[in-house]
Amino acid sequence: MGGPSGRNGGFLGGLWEDLPALVRAVGEAGALRVAEACDRSIDAIESWCRDEGVDAWLTRRGHLLVESSPAQRGAWRPLAELAARLGAGDRFVPLSSSQVRARCASPVLGAGVLQPSGATLQPARLALGLRRALLERGVRIHEGTRVVRFTTTAPVVVETEAGRVEARDAVLALGAWCAGLPRFRRVVIPRGSYIVITEPAPDRLAELGWTGGEGIADLRASLRYVRTTPDGRIAFGQAGSAAGLGTGLGPRLRYDPDSIARLVRDLPRLFPPFAGVRIEAAWGGPIDVTGRHLPTFGTLPGGAVRYGVGYTGGGVGPSHLGGSILADLVLGIDDGAASLPLVGLEPSRFPPEPLRSVGAALVQRAIVRAEDREEAGGRPDPLTRFAARLPRRLGYDLGP
Secondary structure (H helix, E strand, O other), X not given: OXXXXXXXXXXXXXXXXXXXXXXXXXXXXXXXXXXXXXXXXXXXXXXXXXXXXXXXXXXXXXXXXXXXXXXXXXXXXXXXXXXXXXXXXXXXXXXXXXXXXXXXXXXXXXXXXXXXXXXXXXXXXXXXXXXXHHHHOOOOOXXXXXXXXXXXXXXXXXXXXXOEEEEOOEEEOOHXXXXXXXXXXXXXXXXXXXXXXXXXXXXXXXXXXXXXXXXXXXXXXOOEEEEEOOOOOEEEEEEEEEEOOOOOOOHHHOOOHHHXXXXXXXXXXXXXXXXOOOEEEEEEEEEEEEOOOOOEEEEOOOOOEEEEEOOOOOOHHHHHHHHHHHHHHHHOOOXXXXXXXXXXXXXXXXXXXXXXXXXXXXXXXXXXXXXXXXXXXXXXXXXXXXXXXXXXXXXXXXXX
């Protein structure tokens, strides 16, 4: 459960919030096919948890995508309007600022949309439940086994420090760690995402009126995401200012003190009743950011190793869809999930080193600094503003 697999923000959603990026990448019809398929993954995960008796704290009360500063005012409208134009207007329910605050009385949150199909869960409980179910079915799991090298032709030979395994086919599903492989070095940039969680304070949640279980995210490019837990905690996360240097997978992406401190500072400002409530834990991990803000699936040269990469922080729901895609690719099923246009989608390529990692680190810091400045009611300086907007000018899609 390295990286976001067991330590993510706990949002279970589809790809409707990435509808503009999908349309740009695969066209309107393809975008609808992908978003609808990914929405079905939420249903499938919910059904699987129920059937397998896995209590992943799954709560299906929707996701709120809302303004959290004047600079974000109305930024959700193009998404809702695009969905409506494509005949999927019911996927987003516009809410006024008063309607948002009726669900969560934060003085910072403004208007936005409700994405009704979204859910929240405890991702480690889901991953551990999946592990148990696989072991019960006789699957052998080799945890902590370092792979030294592997081949990409059949039979696939995987060499580890303790032995070797041969198989007709293999699947590469490494998340941000794909950045260490030559094929993906210019496709993926690891970026840190961090989260803090409070001690239980159900009375403070009641004071906020946030008792419905909705997940909340704002419209920053350095996204903030917040959910509650069944025992009355707030889990509060944000895409941090740390981006990977080189392959980018060192300790600094597992725990960045500056990003954690920002979360500790901002939590009582967004949720005043939680001032003085103890922060019980903080954690983080690298996510696999791509230039299209979308995952892509395919087969490595040699024909025997399939891959899925680029979930860009939204992976619980899309990774289920990705599993269906990869299974179909291995089994040679052409008319199922493998027919979705995410298969073979040519990813945007980032510049070569040293521009890739140095540029990513500088731009990510500029984005966070610019958005912090806007949130405080000011304007970022011209150099910060230029650096923060540079990825969009170069054709990269970083979300809101």
